[in-house]
Amino acid sequence: MIGRLNHVAIAVPDLEAASAQYRTMLGADVGAPQDEPDHGVTVVFVTLPNTKIEFLYPLGDASPIQGFLDKNPAGGIHHMCYEVENIIAARDHLVTEGARVLGSGEPKIGAHGKPVLFLHPKDFQGCLIELEEV
Numbered sequence: 001m002i003g004r005l006n007h008v009a010i011a012v013p014d015l016e017a018a019s020a021q022y023r024t025m026l027g028a029d030v031g032a033p034q035d036e037p038d039h040g041v042t043v044v045f046v047t048l049p050n051t052k053i054e055f056l057y058p059l060g061d062a063s064p065i066q067g068f069l070d071k072n073p074a075g076g077i078h079h080m081c082y083e084v085e086n087i088i089a090a091r092d093h094l095v096t097e098g099a100r101v102l103g104s105g106e107p108k109i110g111a112h113g114k115p116v117l118f119l120h121p122k123d124f125q126g127c128l129i130e131l132e133e134v
C-alpha cells in the first residue's frame with residue numbers, strides 16, 4: 001500500500017537558521033517558507049535527489065507541533081510522509097486494522113496541494129506517519 005517516501009519532516013526552533021545551514025553548510029536546494037494556516041505550521045522544503053526534507057515551525061497559537069518543540073527545544077525528526085495511490089482506501093484499511101487516524105479522519109489538503117492524513121505515532125513504533133495521495 002505505501003509507496004515512495006515523500007518527505008521526512010524536522011520540527012525546528014528557527015526556520016531561517018535551519019534553512020541557511022542546509023543551504024550553506026550542506027549545499028542543499030532550500031525553498032522559501034510557506035505558511036500553512038490550516039495545519040498550524042510554516043514549512044520549508046529542501047529538495048534532495050530522491051526525496052524531500054520538510055522543516056516545520058509553529059504557526060498560530062494552536063499549532064499541533066508546539067508540544068513536540070516544547071519537549072524537544074533543539075528540534076527533531078517529527079514525521080515521515082509516505083505516498084499512497086488512494087488515501088481513502090488506505091485510511092479505511094488502516095482503521096479496520098485498528099490504527100488511529102488523527103484529526104477528523106477526513107483528509108486535508110497538504111503543502112503539495114494533495115490530500116494528507118496522519119496516523120498516531122503510538123500505533124507505529126513511536127513514529128508519526130503522514131500519508132499523501134499522489
Ligand SMILES: CC[C@H](C(=O)O)C(=O)SCCNC(=O)CCNC(=O)[C@H](O)C(C)(C)COP(=O)(O)OP(=O)(O)OC[C@H]1O[C@@H](n2cnc3c(N)ncnc32)[C@H](O)[C@@H]1OP(=O)(O)O
Pocket residue numbers: 009036039041043054056064065067068077078079081102103109110111112116118120121122126127128130
Ligand atoms: C502543511 C502540511 C504538512 C505536509 O506535509 O503537507 C505537514 O506535514 S503538517 C505537520 C503538522 N501537523 C501534524 O503533525 C498533525 C498530526 N499531529 C498531531 O495531531 C499531533 O502532533 C499529535 C497528536 C501527534 C501529538 O500532539 P501533542 O504532542 O500535542 O500530543 P501529546 O503530547 O498527547 O502526544 C501524545 C504522545 O505522542 C508523542 N508524540 C507527539 N508528537 C510526536 C511525534 N511527532 N513523533 C513521535 N511521538 C510524538 C508524545 O510525546 C506523547 O507521547 P507520551 O509517551 O504519551 O508522552
Ligand SMILES: [Co+2]
Pocket residue numbers: 007009054079081130
Ligand atoms: Co509533512
